[in-house]
Amino acid sequence: MLLPRKFDGRIIILQNDNSKTRVVVGMSGGVDSSVTALLLKEQGYDVIGIFMKNWDDTDEFGVCTATEDYKDVALVADQIGIPYYTVNFEKEYWDRVFEYFLAEYRAGRTPNPDVMCNKEIKFKAFLDYATELGADYVATGHYAQVTRDEAGLVHMLRGADDNKDQTYFLSQLTQAQLQKVLFPLGHLEKPEVRKIAERAGLATAKKKDSTGICFIGEKNFKQFLSQYLPAQKGRMMTFEGRDMGEHAGLMYYTIGQRGGLGIGGQHGGDNEPWFVVGKDLTQNVLYVGQGFHHEALYSTSLDASELSFTRDMPDTFEMHCTAKFRYRQADTGVTIKVNGDKVDVVFDEPVRAITPGQAVVFYDGEECLGGGLIDHAYKNEAVMQYQ
Numbered sequence: 001m002l003l004p005r006k007f008d009g010r011i012i013i014l015q016n017d018n019s020k021t022r023v024v025v026g027m028s029g030g031v032d033s034s035v036t037a038l039l040l041k042e043q044g045y046d047v048i049g050i051f052m053k054n055w056d057d058t059d060e061f062g063v064c065t066a067t068e069d070y071k072d073v074a075l076v077a078d079q080i081g082i083p084y085y086t087v088n089f090e091k092e093y094w095d096r097v098f099e100y101f102l103a104e105y106r107a108g109r110t111p112n113p114d115v116m117c118n119k120e121i122k123f124k125a126f127l128d129y130a131t132e133l134g135a136d137y138v139a140t141g142h143y144a145q146v147t148r149d150e151a152g153l154v155h156m157l158r159g160a161d162d163n164k165d166q167t168y169f170l171s172q173l174t175q176a177q178l179q180k181v182l183f184p185l186g187h188l189e190k191p192e193v194r195k196i197a198e199r200a201g202l203a204t205a206k207k208k209d210s211t212g213i214c215f216i217g218e219k220n221f222k223q224f225l226s227q228y229l230p231a232q233k234g235r236m237m238t239f240e241g242r243d244m245g246e247h248a249g250l251m252y253y254t255i256g257q258r259g260g261l262g263i264g265g266q267h268g269g270d271n272e273p274w275f276v277v278g279k280d281l282t283q284n285v286l287y288v289g290q291g292f293h294h295e296a297l298y299s300t301s302l303d304a305s306e307l308s309f310t311r312d313m314p315d316t317f318e319m320h321c322t323a324k325f326r327y328r329q330a331d332t333g334v335t336i337k338v339n340g341d342k343v344d345v346v347f348d349e350p351v352r353a354i355t356p357g358q359a360v361v362f363y364d365g366e367e368c369l370g371g372g373l374i375d376h377a378y379k380n381e382a383v384m385q386y387q
């Protein structure tokens with residue numbers, strides 16, 4: 001019998017009786033994964049709930065959100081009648097997600113740790129672990145759909161709930177990973193999920209949704225980051241060369257960001273708000289400009305690396321499809337030129353606030369084709385100044 005590395009749950013028999021398909025559900029203690037486990041159990045699968053501890057946030061009073069969340073996993077698993085336990089991936093998370101997160105900020109980019117967490121932890125470390133436990137599939141409460149075609153190929157489609165679709169964060173999953181996943185909530189709208197939880201009387205039915213980056217939670221972002229990276233104050237300028245004061249450290253700002261700049265309308269002569277329009281890492285200068293539609297915020301193409309597709313694609317090709325450059329953004333028509341794990345993306349229309357470090361994700365209608373990580377934005381062939 002294979003024992004979990006850090007056993008902390010109810011004793012379970014890990015031998016599969018082979019009569020049922022075994023599904024390991026990633027249970028976070030939230031309502032989505034609670035309903036995921038419930039639905040799979042109702043569908044007759046052999047369900048095991050596993051809580052991953054990826055981050056130690058124990059405070060000075062010894063309180064840790066993971067401990068609280070694991071209690072909810074235990075309550076729900078008992079209600080549903082499934083075995084559960086916890087596994088510790090703090091080291092993997094630190095090495096593969098957090099180090100990347102810090103390196104990106106150090107390089108003046110704005111990383112997306114959720115994309116990396118899905119690629120490296122939930123659908124790699126966790127998936128490998130579940131496979132060792134005899135799982136046929138792993139399931140999560142992500143809002144995305146997987147369908148299998150006649151050839152056995154899995155296609156990842158957007159979640160039915162437009163508001164919740166999470167394919168953007170799952171865009172780095174490969175066909176091999178997708179072959180092993182189930183997203184039982186993909187065809188549901190979030191309010192329906194809450195209703196299912198309430199009807200079943202699940203302990204997490206009314207639990208608030210988690211927001212923001214998981215390891216930062218409700219904490220102050222600046223304060224959190226300053227614990228790991230030294231902030232270097234510098235000048236804040238307009239492209240016209242006007243000195244607008246001091247910035248707190250380039251890593252605290254994102255291209256297109258409004259607010260947090262400490263500049264009022266009085267500097268500009270009109271009342272248009274100020275936005276971050278560029279960063280010059282070598283000079284440690286933050287560029288600001290007035291107006292949401294500031295010209296410097298618009299670009300016409302980008303290049304990206306770490307390109308990954310959800311199904312096998314040729315090494316080089318060109319196609320027209322749609323793309324998203326950040327979560328919660330409508331798709332835009334683009335032409336992509338793929339070369340190995342690099343891609344050039346030319347937009348049908350100029351796009352605002354392309355942010356290096358964020359994911360660019362490609363869609364063919366409802367299907368998520370994959371994506372890469374944005375390196376540079378360009379304006380009419382010229383690399384955007386100061387990005």
Ligand SMILES: Nc1ncnc2c1ncn2[C@@H]1O[C@H](COP(=O)(O)OP(=O)(O)OP(=O)(O)O)[C@@H](O)[C@H]1O
Nearest residue numbers: 026027028030031032033050051052140141142210
């Ligand atoms: N600590 C964890 N342990 C196990 N699985 C997890 C954990 N965190 C997230 N997951 C899985 O990944 C899915 C998506 O994670 P995300 O952080 O987006 O959660 P969410 O949308 O708030 O869902 P939930 O309501 O289940 O917390 C969850 O539904 C769950 O299946």
